[in-house]
């Protein structure tokens with residue numbers, strides 16, 4: 101009998117990951133689970149057709165159902181507008197969903213004994229918490245076409261504040277960005293709560309020596325919320341919180357053993373999570389979960405739509421695309437659903453799915469990207485279907501036991 105569940109939000113995506121999405125469902129989910137999802141097609145053609153309404157609807161559905169799982173999606177650029185004949189250069193779906201949920205993205209590498217991190221000292225995962233709102237992702241930009249004066253103007257109830265930015269003597273560029281106290285507070289609370297839940301230290305980094313007002317505000321809000329709401333719980337749990345400059349944090353991260361949460365501003369998290377995932381082995385081995393301050397969870401792989409593989413797939417070639425992060429997005433969402441509903445069989449299925457996936461790798465069956473990371477070991481590089489088949493065999497055995 102298949103495992104029953106309450107619905108979650110399913111967001112389909114683009115290119116190679118869209119192919120993977122269907123294969124994972126067919127091979128690893130539908131045979132075992134009475135999969136209940138509210139389906140939203142976030143593939144680029146449908147986003148264009150709906151004027152990107154589908155993305156907003158999916159985000160709102162997450163608020164209703166509390167759990168979502170998302171496939172990687174294309175963030176359009178000029179080339180994509182041309183390729184897909186888009187009506188508009190639609191915004192990043194992830195940015196739209198993050199803005200709607202006002203959550204924090206936690207990214208954690210998936211470790212196996214087979215793959216040794218590039219940084220020899222790293223023994224445990226490093227989780228990056230990325231603030232999911234504002235800064236350069238909500239910036240407005242201008243090209244200054246010629247000489248002129250640029251000013252920052254704020255008009256509030258008590259009148260106007262003005263600050264000169266720069267007096268141009270020739271053409272140049274300008275950018276203005278913002279963040280909100282309430283979003284920074286929500287970010288801080290998700291990070292403190294997640295650290296407590298994981299029992300791991302929390303680091304927060306910014307650049308308040310240069311950005312005294314903007315980054316200084318982040319630092320102060322974190323410290324105030326920590327002192328007032330979390331210091332006692334952290335002490336009891338035997339974990340610590342500290343703030344440090346981003347450059348100091350980078351140096352400490354490299355020298356660390358891992359096993360902590362590193363809270364970062366939006367852009368730092370974007371960049372550093374790619375660095376961390378690559379250094380742990382592969383971008384294809386990084387999970388990502390958006391946690392809203394209200395307790396809504398959205399799971400996805402950290403990597404993109406793997407366009408280069410898709411181009412080969414379109415030519416009729418088999419590809420060896422790593423499905424692990426996408427599988428873990430599903431297992432994360434199903435486990436979360438199970439925890440919310442007290443659905444133990446669903447949680448057990450999620451565990452079995454993860455064990456089978458890692459089990460296949462431990463036994464030496466893996467995709468090319470991983471095989472390339474264990475050159476001295478006796479391993480077999482399989483195509484995607486072959487690898488999914490290995491996971492399927494182990495999953496069937498695991499569920500029988």
Ligand code: NAP
Pocket residue numbers: 171172173174175176194383384400401402403404405406407408409420421422423469
């Ligand atoms: P990408 O899709 O992450 O792929 C970059 C390269 O990393 C691939 O060419 C591949 O290397 C390797 N790779 C990534 N995931 C892999 C996997 N599962 N298995 C095996 N190899 C994997 O990044 P991109 O090519 O820069 O971006 C492609 C599209 O994805 C863009 O349109 C971008 O907007 C979108 N994107 C979406 C998200 C999201 O939805 N969360 C995130 C990032 C990017 P080799 O080719 O060397 O094998």
Ligand code: MG
Pocket residue numbers: 370371374
């Ligand atoms: Mg990135």
